[in-house]
Amino acid sequence: MQDESSYILEDFKDGLSHGIKVSNLAFIIAKEMKLDDDICYDIAMAGLLHDVGKLKLSKYLYGRNKEGLTVEEMKYMRTHSKLSYDIIQHYDFSYLTLETVLYHHENYDGSGYPENLKGEDIPIGARVLHAADTFIALISDRPYRAAFDADTAMEIMIDEVKNYDMEVFIAFQRVVNTCDIGKIVSDSEIEFDENMLEIFE
Ligand SMILES: [Fe+2]
Numbered sequence: 171m172q173d174e175s176s177y178i179l180e181d182f183k184d185g186l187s188h189g190i191k192v193s194n195l196a197f198i199i200a201k202e203m204k205l206d207d208d209i210c211y212d213i214a215m216a217g218l219l220h221d222v223g224k225l226k227l228s229k230y231l232y233g234r235n236k237e238g239l240t241v242e243e244m245k246y247m248r249t250h251s252k253l254s255y256d257i258i259q260h261y262d263f264s265y266l267t268l269e270t271v272l273y274h275h276e277n278y279d280g281s282g283y284p285e286n287l288k289g290e291d292i293p294i295g296a297r298v299l300h301a302a303d304t305f306i307a308l309i310s311d312r313p314y315r316a317a318f319d320a321d322t323a324m325e326i327m328i329d330e331v332k333n334y335d336m337e338v339f340i341a342f343q344r345v346v347n348t349c350d351i352g353k354i355v356s357d358s359e360i361e362f363d364e365n366m367l368e369i370f371e
């Protein structure tokens with residue numbers, strides 16, 4: 171039987187690994203789109219930080235099968251992008267990094283959260299991060315399902331293509347089709363300091 175702190179530590183490690191993968195992929199998509207270097211860098215930084223707010227939630231939802239969350243818990247989970255933003259705004263990150271984190275779950279057709287932003291009202295960084303984040307989530311094992319292979323993940327995203335900026339999506343497809351995705355997402359040994367958990371107190 172796992173206790174609360176070991177669940178939180180596990181979530182922390184998973185979150186760090188997810189952040190690194192999303193950051194790598196988002197950076198390459200941004201480069202593929204020929205965005206300026208500083209924009210690519212800010213998007214990569216947002217990739218690392220985007221789900222940090224989930225760790226604030228893990229002490230309330232620890233041990234829960236995420237697929238089996240109630241509607242209320244689901245709503246609660248959806249606060250994580252704002253929570254991430256609230257945490258990182260106290261540090262010296264660029265405005266683009268902050269807004270990329272805040273809006274990384276907005277959908278291009280306006281059906282996302284937290285503000286139902288639509289189209290180009292969604293900051294470019296968030297449009298890039300949304301595609302990278304979704305793909306990485308799909309090709310990763312989850313407690314409630316095994317990872318999808320890259321082709322299946324792409325098909326799933328094509329079915330939901332309304333969620334993405336077409337220019338981003340085309341760059342994303344080119345990256346997935348031409349780069350070594352295994353290398354982009356390969357899990358390097360992650361060093362972390364347990365004291366970092368203090369910011370989630
Ligand atoms: Fe997220």
Ligand SMILES: [Fe+2]
Pocket residue numbers: 188192220221303
């Ligand atoms: Fe994420």
